[in-house]
Amino acid sequence: xxxxxxxxxxxxxxxxxxxxxxxxxxxxxxxxxxxxxxxxxxxxxxxxxxxxxxxxxxxxxxxxxxxxxxxxxxxxxxxxxxxxxxxxxxxxxxxxxxxxxxxxxxxxxxxxxxxxxxxxxxxxxxxxxxxxxxxxxxxxxxxxxxxxxxxxxxxxxxxxxxxxxxxxxxxxxxx
Amino acid sequence: xxxxxxxxxxxxxxxxxxxxxxxxxxxxxxxxxxxxxxxxxxxxxxxxxxxxxxxxxxxxxxxxxxxxxxxxxxxxxxxxxxxxxxxxxxxxxxxxxxxxxxxxxxxxxxxxxxxxxxxxxxxxxxxxxxxxxxxxxxxxxxxxxxxxxxxxxxxxxxxxxxxxxxxxxxxxxxxxxxxxxxxxxxxxxxxxxxxxxxxxxxxxxxxxxxxxxxxxxxxxxxxxxxxxxxxxxxxxxxxxxxxxxxxxxxxxxxxxxxxxxxxxxxxxxxxxxxxxxxxxxxxxxxxxxxxxxxxxxxxxxxxxxxxxxxxxxxxxxxxxxxxxxxxxxxxxxxxxxxxxxxxxxxxxxxxxxxxxxxxxxxxxxxxxxxxxxxxxxxxxxxxxxxxxxxxxxxxxxxxxxxxxxxxxxxxxxxxxxxxxxxxxxxxxxxxxxxxxxxxxxxxxxxxxxxxxxxxxxxxxxxxxxxxxxxxxxxxxxxxxxxxxxxxxxxxxxxxxxxxxxxxxxxxxxxxxxxxxxxxxxxxxxxxxxxxxxxxxxxxxxxxxxxxxxxxxxxxxxxxxxxxxxxxxxxxxxxxxxxxxxxxxxxxxxxxxxxxxxxxxxxxxxxxxxxxxxxxxxxxxxxxxxxxxxxxxxxxxxxxxxxxxxxxxxxxxxxxxxxxxxxxxxxxxxxxxxxxxxxxxxxxxxxxxxxxxxxxxxxxxxxxxxxxxxxxxxxxxxxxxxxxxxxxxxxxxxxxxxxxxxxxxxxxxxxxxxxxxxxxxxxxxxxxxxxxxxxxxxxxxxxxxxxxxxx
Numbered sequence: 013x014x015x016x017x018x019x020x021x022x023x024x025x026x027x028x029x030x031x032x033x034x035x036x037x038x039x040x041x042x043x044x045x046x047x048x049x050x051x052x053x054x055x056x057x058x059x060x061x062x063x064x065x066x067x068x069x070x071x072x073x074x075x076x077x078x079x080x081x082x083x084x085x086x087x088x089x090x091x092x093x094x095x096x097x098x099x100x101x102x103x104x105x106x107x108x109x110x111x112x113x114x115x116x117x118x119x120x121x122x123x124x125x126x127x128x129x130x131x132x133x134x135x136x137x138x139x140x141x142x143x144x145x146x147x148x149x150x151x152x153x154x155x156x157x158x159x160x161x162x163x164x165x166x167x168x169x170x171x172x173x174x175x176x177x178x179x180x181x182x183x184x185x186x187x
Numbered sequence: 188x189x190x191x192x193x194x195x196x197x198x199x200x201x202x203x204x205x206x207x208x209x210x211x212x213x214x215x216x217x218x219x220x221x222x223x224x225x226x227x228x229x230x231x232x233x234x235x236x237x238x239x240x241x242x243x244x245x246x247x248x249x250x251x252x253x254x255x256x257x258x259x260x261x262x263x264x265x266x267x268x269x270x271x272x273x274x275x276x277x278x279x280x281x282x283x284x285x286x287x288x289x290x291x292x293x294x295x296x297x298x299x300x301x302x303x304x305x306x307x308x309x310x311x312x313x314x315x316x317x318x319x320x321x322x323x324x325x326x327x328x329x330x331x332x333x334x335x336x337x338x339x340x341x342x343x344x345x346x347x348x349x350x351x352x353x354x355x356x357x358x359x360x361x362x363x364x365x366x367x368x369x370x371x372x373x374x375x376x377x378x379x380x381x382x383x384x385x386x387x388x389x390x391x392x393x394x395x396x397x398x399x400x401x402x403x404x405x406x407x408x409x410x411x412x413x414x415x416x417x418x419x420x421x422x423x424x425x426x427x428x429x430x431x432x433x434x435x436x437x438x439x440x441x442x443x444x445x446x447x448x449x450x451x452x453x454x455x456x457x458x459x460x461x462x463x464x465x466x467x468x469x470x471x472x473x474x475x476x477x478x479x480x481x482x483x484x485x486x487x488x489x490x491x492x493x494x495x496x497x498x499x500x501x502x503x504x505x506x507x508x509x510x511x512x513x514x515x516x517x518x519x520x521x522x523x524x525x526x527x528x529x530x531x532x533x534x535x536x537x538x539x540x541x542x543x544x545x546x547x548x549x550x551x552x553x554x555x556x557x558x559x560x561x562x563x564x565x566x567x568x569x570x571x572x573x574x575x576x577x578x579x580x581x582x583x584x585x586x587x588x589x590x591x592x593x594x595x596x597x598x599x600x601x602x603x604x605x606x607x608x609x610x611x612x613x614x615x616x617x618x619x620x621x622x623x624x625x626x627x628x629x630x631x632x633x634x635x636x637x638x639x640x641x642x643x644x645x646x647x648x649x650x651x652x653x654x655x656x657x658x659x660x661x662x663x664x665x666x667x668x669x670x671x672x673x674x675x676x677x678x679x680x681x682x683x684x685x686x687x688x689x690x691x692x693x694x695x696x697x698x699x700x701x702x703x704x705x706x707x708x709x710x711x712x713x714x715x716x717x718x719x720x721x722x723x724x725x726x727x728x729x730x731x732x733x734x735x736x737x738x739x740x741x742x743x744x745x746x747x748x749x750x751x752x753x754x755x756x757x758x759x760x761x762x763x764x765x766x767x768x769x770x771x772x773x774x775x776x777x778x779x780x781x782x783x784x785x786x787x788x789x790x791x792x793x794x795x796x797x798x799x800x801x802x803x804x805x806x807x808x809x810x811x812x813x814x815x816x817x818x819x820x821x822x823x824x825x826x827x828x829x830x831x832x833x834x835x836x837x838x839x840x841x842x843x844x845x846x847x848x849x850x851x852x853x854x855x856x857x858x859x860x861x862x863x864x865x866x867x868x869x870x871x872x873x874x875x876x877x878x879x880x881x882x883x884x885x886x887x888x889x890x891x892x893x894x895x896x897x898x899x900x901x902x903x904x905x906x907x908x909x910x911x912x913x914x915x916x917x918x919x920x921x922x923x924x925x926x927x928x929x930x931x932x933x934x935x936x937x938x939x940x941x942x943x944x945x946x947x948x949x950x951x952x953x954x955x956x957x958x959x960x961x962x963x964x965x966x967x968x969x970x971x972x973x974x975x976x977x
Contacts, residue, residue, distance in 0.1 A: 062552075062649075066590070066641035066645060067588070068641070068644030070641070072645060074649070076552070089312075107313065107315075108315070140644070143574060144514065144515045144647050145517070145572065145574060145575070145647070146574055147534075147576045148403070148534065152648070154646075154647075
């Protein structure tokens, strides 16, 4: 799955990093639907999203796909998961920070260009929002209390060379 | 599946980037070295190495391993593969962890995981882990010292290096399959060689490529952490700037992967315009499709690719990876080593078992579960995990609530007598075993049911159980089934779980006919009959329990008035007994004939009925008897009621009951014949004995014996041929000869203790008006013990 990008040639360091991440794309093999990124794109490909609720009402979401996981171990770059429903969105950075916000534009989907603004506008999410697990093919997060139920969407993003990339969008139903 | 796994790339770029600085310098040096690059075979690292005559380049041979070469087709695992034990690789490069090499002799690797540099899984850049410094050192391969002498000159500069970390998932102290601990878990061990948990790239500068390595897999510190072996490989071409045109050298690896270099400079990938003046990429690939990965104990190679974690493999080094703090509870199915098949796309996790030992689970979110009712359950483990999903030490006791929907059952643990929920406290890194099964019966569950593990009300893990139609019971022999008879009945030869029913051989010995005479004013008379049973499983100890079942057959109900009883000393009838293999035991059976139930034609002529006896082995789960023919035997009962008034018969004829017969065929013989006596009796005595009597015809029927077993009956040996008719005066009997022809082909004998059995009949027919038809036929039980069969 290719993600949208436009590249600045002014920062060769990030370009190199982009290539490192691209290399990791090939490390995620055998996954149905995994994107085999080429060139300098990070691997950002979602194949499924599942919402799970507990008897107490808390909801977690597991997204599966390919995330340049091995590069996350070796290199540093912002990346994470965004779940959005209506104008509400929750952001889970791979460093473990959970934030949330509201933006009218989200209702129409999230483009790569909107990522910086959404991240900047988000504030710490209400408990129990948390990054619960980050594996090579799956990321599991807990939604903040009060996050609206119903048909929602999820994307993963990465920022390389200051340039945002987003994955395909996956729909899911939040209980 | 994408068959190629690219492990890393390297590029030169902005000199201001800290990551890029060393590489930029390397690329500068690289550019300078293009023209001055030495001829390939002259690179010091190849000194003394064997050269492929077809290319003039040194072979790629792993240290201490015989030459393995893919041959002209460049693919391993084909007919032209070359294995040459006469040529063994020397040391070319050495990996050391901890960053302690500062020139001079190459230090020894860590002697154990405990002594190896430790790190926290996750890597520094993720913010959750740490890294360990490593160095890849070019060596001259000299035999002394063991790792050779460093080649710290500039001849190898700018060659790309890849560093790979492999986990000891099963904790056996070896990466890769080995038969040292048995072969049953070799696929799990093979998975270790296909699981790269950390990788880094760099360039050689002055004989060394240094960097830092993070890994993604860890193990609880309380359990000693995870043993990790770090290996390396480097492309050693002669033509800069990329040096892709030569063989690669490597440390020992857990398998022989064809490392290929792919030039993706600029538009090489079709994305951007070529930009070779500013940027270079090296993509090192491990083409798993083309690996050379022999099974342990290869007849020529032995097990060269298994990497021990004890410091004895001189070219590699160790790490100890510890998981981070537990933040979640994770569910995962335990791996069955007998059915697991290693694959680069699969991911195994080491966990701490409930008893503290190492266990292996697979990180999956869905597993199949047969919708077959009770049985064929799924074995899971519930354990505390860090943010990477690694088994981890909890910082405090973690209370986990498991919830399952209808259709899914938490079989164990079950402290709350509720199969839909369970609360489990995880106080240590030790996992808890969870057994799940479908609820209800077969084919009645939902297509998919989800087990959720929640901590503090937040779901942290789940497993979807995907219902499958039970393969067992579909009347087709599927993988893993011993049989499938299309039903779930036990004891019918194929158990409900598609395993073969236990096989035990029991027999009842054939019985001689019994005659009971009612005298005078007897209203009834009883007779105790001894019936022998045998456990034909010779050598079975302590044997198996045999039950003797006696049935009135066509005799009047209640003829069997007591028994069978194997133990007279114990009150009540004991119809079963434990019988040692090859032994017999006797049971008593009381037969009572009531005058009112039997009517004899006259005081000399019996009326006849047949009791039926059979044996069965009492075995839990049922039993299949391999020789069912000898499980049963008839018992002919001839009753003469001397108190009955003689009947003026029209024409009464009968045949005497015949004794059972045992025929032994010597090994090597085709069979044998035997002549037995048949007695036909003319019972017409009143009002006067018929004289000269009447003609009786005596016929034999093979019934369930092989055709031709009863070869002929002859009541007149002085005449040619067989004469099966005879004229007998009233009250007289005639003796004939019945020839039995036992063909070895027709009988299959399990053992000399378990004969093949068949039953034939002999019948006499006289003129019409026979008063009692019951005595016109007798059963002839034939046991055959064929020495050719056992």
